[in-house]
Amino acid sequence: MVNMSVPKSMSPEAFAYLGAPALAYVKKVMVEAEPAFAVHAADGTAIAIFDNRDYAFAAAKQNDLDAVGVH
Numbered sequence: 001m002v003n004m005s006v007p008k009s010m011s012p013e014a015f016a017y018l019g020a021p022a023l024a025y026v027k028k029v030m031v032e033a034e035p036a037f038a039v040h041a042a043d044g045t046a047i048a049i050f051d052n053r054d055y056a057f058a059a060a061k062q063n064d065l066d067a068v069g070v071h
Helices: 012-017 053-062
Strands: 023-031 034-041 046-050 066-070
Touching: 023 046, 023 053, 034 053, 046 053, 053 066
Parallel strands: 023 066
Antiparallel strands: 023 034, 034 046
């Protein structure tokens, strides 16, 4: 068994360092009372907003990012 300790909190910079330069997060948000989908870098930096979830994932892929959805 491997003994691993998990930090209770991480800075955005430390989290981004965990292999995340090629990772993006897609999150449902509200923009002017309308649903939208925000694409964020692993460090939390907002990259783009789309009105369609599929477009958000496609844009991430076109920019060599592996996107994952968050709730």
